[in-house]
Amino acid sequence: MALTKSGFAVVLCAALFAAFCAHADDSPEDINKRVGNGNPVDGNDKAALCKGCHGEVGISVSPNIPKLAGQYAEYIQRQIFNFQEGTRRDTNMTEISATLTNRRNLADISAYFASQNMMQGMPVKNDEGERIYLEKGCMNCHGEIGKGKPAYNALFPVIGGQYKEYLVKQMKDFKTGARDTDISGIMGLLANQMTDSEIEAVAEFLSGR
Ligand code: HEC
Ligand code: HEC
Known part of the structure; x- marks a missing residue:
């Protein structure tokens, strides 16, 4: 068939x-x-x-x-x-x-x-991470809970429900330029404005979505 x-x-x-x-x-x-x-x-x-x-x-x-x-x-x-x-x-x-x-x-x-069911994390609360996510405008590209925005725009990856450790490493790679994949350069700019503890906080917030 x-x-x-x-x-x-x-x-x-x-x-x-x-x-x-x-x-x-x-x-x-x-x-x-x-x-x-x-x-x-x-x-x-x-x-x-x-x-x-x-x-x-x-x-x-x-x-x-x-x-x-x-x-x-x-x-x-x-x-x-x-x-x-x-x-x-x-x-x-x-x-x-x-x-x-x-x-x-x-x-x-x-x-x-x-085609698999979209990744989802274990619920975890991180108020500072949530605040950063809103203040830095992450949701404008990645959607309210990191599942993409607008839906189906493959430019912006799903990051809600992803592992914290992986997210932290990516933010740091954007920061140092080790990952230079974003043609707009916005991820490098944003990561550069963030301290390591802010990166940890936003990654933890996202991992629980
Ligand atoms: C103007 C749009 C825009 C904004 C705002 C934005 N991002 Fe991104 N982000 C992107 C794009 C585009 C990519 C994919 C780059 C690529 O193709 O490798 C990306 C990739 C990422 C990745 C890598 C995902 C993976 O699976 O490897 C992470 C993590 C991430 N963004 C976190 C954030 C966080 C946290 C914020 C807010 C501090 C943010 N982004 C704000 C556009 C944006
Ligand atoms: C030996 C383990 C291993 C195998 C096998 C492997 N991967 Fe990976 N993959 C990784 C690791 C580790 C990363 C994270 C790299 C980083 O830190 O940037 C990754 C990252 C990725 C990413 C980036 C995801 C994102 O959110 O940006 C994609 C896409 C990917 N792998 C696809 C594949 C595909 C397709 C295959 C099979 C052909 C594959 N991988 C096989 C370990 C593996």
Whole structure:
């Protein structure tokens, strides 16, 4: 039986994740939009290597490894290009990305992770983090709770529900310029205005969304 992408999302939702389908970010329509042009069914097998670190359904095995569950497929692809081009570096990902030269495979793998229920954290309260998130205008691009804004704009990654440790490292990489992937330069500017403890606070706030 050949399933279309939209068919896949509907079946997946109905069969496996009925309980989650009420979640605002995980309606079949939401999932279809963030999946992009790849085929998540094909991506399931192709993602075997990735799952070793990023987890079977995109909930990674360690807080230093980002969750990819429900991340925008186009954003995932763009980061692989960034690792290939060297605007972003990581011992593992630089090497792995260099082998991901087949666009169809990359689109399918990205679609697979994008089709999962969107990452969510354990509730944690951090008032200072929340204040910084509002004051610095993070929500203007990343949405009120870090799930993206406007919905489906793959320019802005999902950061709500991501691991704190990973978020802290990214903010520090933006600060030092080790990660130079944001063409607008805004992430570098914002990170530079923040102290390490402010970065910790906002990362903790986000991790619980
Ligand atoms: C050995 C472990 C490992 C494997 C295998 C692995 N990754 Fe990663 N991945 C990482 C780590 C660690 C990071 C965080 C790098 C950093 O700190 O910037 C990462 C980051 C990423 C990011 C950036 C996410 C974001 O939110 O910006 C993407 C996308 C990604 N990996 C995709 C993949 C794909 C696709 C595969 C399979 C082809 C894969 N990874 C295999 C460890 C791994
Ligand atoms: C003007 C829009 C804009 C604003 C405001 C903004 N961001 Fe971003 N942010 C981006 C873009 C675009 C990217 C993706 C850059 C890339 O493609 O690598 C990003 C990436 C990130 C990442 C990396 C996510 C990942 O998965 O690796 C983190 C963390 C982040 N932003 C946190 C914040 C925080 C915290 C604030 C507020 C202090 C903020 N952002 C404000 C546009 C913005």
